[in-house]
Amino acid sequence: MKHHDPVRSFLFTIPALTILACDPTDSEPGEDSTTHEAERALDVADPQAAARGDDEDPPLTPAEEAAEAEADEARLDGPDGVFLDPALHPVVGKPPSPGPDKDLLVAMVGDMGSGSKPKAVYQLILDEQADFALITGDFDYKDSPSTFQKEMTAVLGADYPAFPVIGNHDKSKWSQYQADFKARLAKIPGAVCTGDLGVDASCTYRGLHFVLSGVGTIGSKAKHEDYIAAALAADNSPWSLCVWHKNMRDLQAGDKPDEAGWPAFKHCQDAGAIVVMGHEHSYARTRTLTDIGNSAEGHGAIGMPDLLEVAPGKTFTVVSGLGGKSIRSWDSGIHKSDTWWGTLYTSNYYRKNGVDMKKTSADEGALFMRFNVGGDPSAAEGYFKTVNGEIIDEFDIVRK
Numbered sequence: 001m002k003h004h005d006p007v008r009s010f011l012f013t014i015p016a017l018t019i020l021a022c023d024p025t026d027s028e029p030g031e032d033s034t035t036h037e038a039e040r041a042l043d044v045a046d047p048q049a050a051a052r053g054d055d056e057d058p059p060l061t062p063a064e065e066a067a068e069a070e071a072d073e074a075r076l077d078g079p080d081g082v083f084l085d086p087a088l089h090p091v092v093g094k095p096p097s098p099g100p101d102k103d104l105l106v107a108m109v110g111d112m113g114s115g116s117k118p119k120a121v122y123q124l125i126l127d128e129q130a131d132f133a134l135i136t137g138d139f140d141y142k143d144s145p146s147t148f149q150k151e152m153t154a155v156l157g158a159d160y161p162a163f164p165v166i167g168n169h170d171k172s173k174w175s176q177y178q179a180d181f182k183a184r185l186a187k188i189p190g191a192v193c194t195g196d197l198g199v200d201a202s203c204t205y206r207g208l209h210f211v212l213s214g215v216g217t218i219g220s221k222a223k224h225e226d227y228i229a230a231a232l233a234a235d236n237s238p239w240s241l242c243v244w245h246k247n248m249r250d251l252q253a254g255d256k257p258d259e260a261g262w263p264a265f266k267h268c269q270d271a272g273a274i275v276v277m278g279h280e281h282s283y284a285r286t287r288t289l290t291d292i293g294n295s296a297e298g299h300g301a302i303g304m305p306d307l308l309e310v311a312p313g314k315t316f317t318v319v320s321g322l323g324g325k326s327i328r329s330w331d332s333g334i335h336k337s338d339t340w341w342g343t344l345y346t347s348n349y350y351r352k353n354g355v356d357m358k359k360t361s362a363d364e365g366a367l368f369m370r371f372n373v374g375g376d377p378s379a380a381e382g383y384f385k386t387v388n389g390e391i392i393d394e395f396d397i398v399r400k
């Protein structure tokens with residue numbers, strides 16, 4: 001078995017950009033309802049899958065886990081970009097960054113699915129005039145890279161800047177998903193990533209730094225953790241994000257298990273980097289956390305629900321998983337004693353900035369964060385908006 005080389009890196013910086021208009025002829029009438037009927041039928045036909053939830057991996061025996069780990073390593077060893085000499089293009093040593101462009105707006109959402117629902121989310125991203133999107137994993141759930149790119153392109157255009165992380169439903173066709181995202185990003189001037197796009201990558205675009213990780217989803221957790229720590233230590237940007245798909249049970253609203261591991265979160269907290277996830281199909285955003293992983297102490301949550309602080313040792317986490325696949329519920333049995341939430345938005349429960357709201361259903365939508373607000377490099381703000389135009393969450397972020 002070959003071994004993944006963590007110092008291997010690629011760099012892409014492409015100067016030309018053309019924004020393509022939406023092609024309304026690209027949609028296929030009738031496709032959406034058929035698709036969802038088929039998905040519902042599958043759920044019913046597999047009661048175990050239904051019991052696990054539509055985003056769960058089946059439980060594996062130790063032998064199956066070992067085989068999957070070996071298969072993961074083989075996937076990650078595949079050709080995945082233009083590799084430059086790491087001695088000339090090391091991960092470390094980036095120059096200081098002036099920070100994000102004034103009022104830079106970034107959309108963050110995952111767990112998309114296919115058909116009319118994810119298309120409505122793409123339309124929302126377009127309507128909000130987000131400068132780019134971070135797709136937090138689990139694309140079309142059909143192992144169909146062409147379907148996923150076709151639907152995204154039909155709304156956002158072929159040259160819209162979208163950066164991925166790998167989700168558990170993207171693993172078997174990852175090489176094609178990744179190649180498609182690389183082709184998309186190759187058209188974007190100023191999009192610079194080192195590493196393995198969507199798996200272990202350190203990117204800067206429009207002055208915002210973000211680390212894209214497969215931690216908990218694919219490959220060795222320890223390697224991902226080392227990469228995250230190194231990528232954050234090497235970057236001097238005033239704002240960084242840590243983006244991956246999988247969760248820890250305490251930091252999502254449903255019943256997803258501990259999979260990402262606490263060390264990755266701790267590295268991001270140490271650096272004051274905001275953690276953005278997908279996987280659970282709801283929206284869940286914490287208050288400022290100062291001791292992530294210490295559940296008994298409420299993960300060190302401090303401050304007001306709608307005023308977040310990021311600094312070395314302080315950050316917050318958010319799950320944005322209402323991209324269209326489905327909408328899941330708040331698990332009150334698991335989370336009844338949680339003290340660290342700012343806003344929760346699920347199929348059966350909505351709390352906005354610490355206040356229970358009278359609403360028992362939810363819609364698809366996306367999280368948006370605006371950086372360098374009004375030209376203040378220490379100010380950012382966030383909001384979650386549904387495809388129906390409802391603002392579900394609003395918060396300010398101060399960087400110290």
Ligand SMILES: [Fe+2]
Nearest residue numbers: 055138168279
């Ligand atoms: Fe997932």
